[in-house]
Amino acid sequence: MKVLLVEDDRLFAQEIAQALRHENFAVDIAANGEDGQHLGETEAYDAAVLDLGLPKINGAVVLRAWRKKGRHLPVLILTARDGWTDKVDGFKAGADDYLTKPVRIEELVMRLRALVRRSAGYAEPRITCGPLTFDAQTGVFELNGLPLRLTALEWRVLACLTLRKNVVVERSELNDKVYEGDAAVDSNSLEVIVARLRRKIGHEMIETIRGRGYRLTSGDL
């Protein structure tokens, strides 16, 4: 799961990013509205965390621009403005959720996971695929009822495949969703991660579609 964080306060952005990475999210940071708008329009994200009072371009304007260009990624507004009028305006601009500073990181993570899950089309927090269960609320994977221990990169790949279970996920999209913008992407490493995942959950669960990408199947199809 990869999140775009648009926040001009450098210290706050770093704290949030660190906390989100701790919860296995990949995070790209944009320090102003202009960069934020550009990243949101050109890169693939599962969700965006958007401040309203941004330099260069206001957050609400960024959000409207995304929506106008057909970018439907779920957007959570995280701002110091706690007035209900601001909240209503934020949602009218196209926001999916709204949190005010200061925020509990648990609350932010929970809301972000719920947004990503809902935008993937799941109404319930638990997603099951054969013996594999993903609790999108807590972010915990279980295999046959036992918790799976995963690295951050493994978690990101598996979460991405689980949210799109039975559908082919392109390699390029996986690369986009797993690695942060400034990380050096080695296409081999994706295969390494998938290989490690197969060892943990069973080879038959992840199909390789040659030349395209991977597919998570319940195994008994």
Next chain:
Amino acid sequence: MKFKHASLSRRLLVGAGVFIALALVAAALVIGFVLHRFIQGQIDQRLDTQIVFLSSMLTAEDDGVIAVAGNADGPPFDRAARGWYWEVVGPRNVLRSRSLEDASLDVPKFPRPPHEVRPAPADGPGPRNEALHFRIQQVTVGRNAATIIVSAPRTAVRGPLREAMTTLAISLAVLGLALVLAIVLQVRLGLRPLERLRQAVADVRTGRSERVPAEQPLEILPLVSELNGLLEQNAANLERARRHVANLAHGLKTPLATLAIALSERGGDATAELHSLVLLMERRIRHHLGRARAAALSGPTRAQTLIAPHIDDVGNVLGKIYADKRIAFAQNVPRDLAVACEQQDFDEMLGNLLDNAFRWARNKVEIHAHHEDGRMVSIVIEDDGPGLRQDQIPQVLRAGERIDESAPGFGFGLPITRELAELYGGELNLDPSVLGGLRVMLRLPLAVKRLLIGDNAIPD
């Protein structure tokens, strides 16, 4: 101040009244003088005719004795002792009118030497001490000089003059009265725009209109534009002050948020305690931000807010925030119902109350509103959540207290909502709901219908 309560209309009336009185007195004096001259002229002409008549009838003997040939006592000189007399003084004898009845005219001293061409006037007492007006002329009878004196009673002038002056005085008094009435009317009509202006300013104060209409008489127009300028400046200052407070609050929140995250990431054992301190600071900031906004309200507010669109908006927002709860939100609110509150403050109250309802509801939230007695609007929000015990209610309305410190819930929103409602002259009441949860009743003053001035009329 001496003129603190000076009345404009009194000034205008007194000024006009004094001027009219002076003008009328001056007119009476001038007209009286002219009339007097005119009547006097008439009498003089009558007397001069008699002089000419007498002089044409005078004859003189060689020894200087003069006589009148014929009857010179035509009317009014035939009436005895009425002041109409004549006397001719010759060198040897004196001729008198019969009306003198043997008395003689005590001719006053000539005011100027008797003139050959024109008779000279004089005034003095007659034989019976009545006031007389004389005309005196020296004539030549044969080779002798004679003095003709004719007289008329002064009453012949005064009588008609008094009569004419009485009529004149009555006419002038009527004229004066009519003028004063006209002035009163004019002052009333002339000052009416001021009364209309007062009403317009009152409308601005009560919120019926946003600014004073510019359709005013030319003389008041500068005052009106100054007034409107003042209103705009006031609103701008208020807005700026509010923005500064908001900026301060928002400026504090980001570092506070950073602190909160940093604490929860690496705060160690003290995390919970420190985090509650951060939350307390945040609550204080919110509280004072709300107070600063609300403190700007004093007296009857000029704002009006239609409640139904805001309930739609806030309902949509909460539907998204609590998307997973799939709350059924039912609203029954008249579309034209408006409250006399600033839109942001109404959003704040409504948002806090509905947020609580959505947070605690199991699957149903209802809102309905109606106006009571044409003065207040009652907005009732009910949910089917756990509700509150009767003894918990005073507690949740007190600032800074939460029923459950660990769960975000009742506590912050309710006290600030109650404070805001009371600032607007409304109230907040909590009761058990028939749905099983809490029933919140927010009462706010009904907005008076706004006058359709400018661009600030209520949209439909």
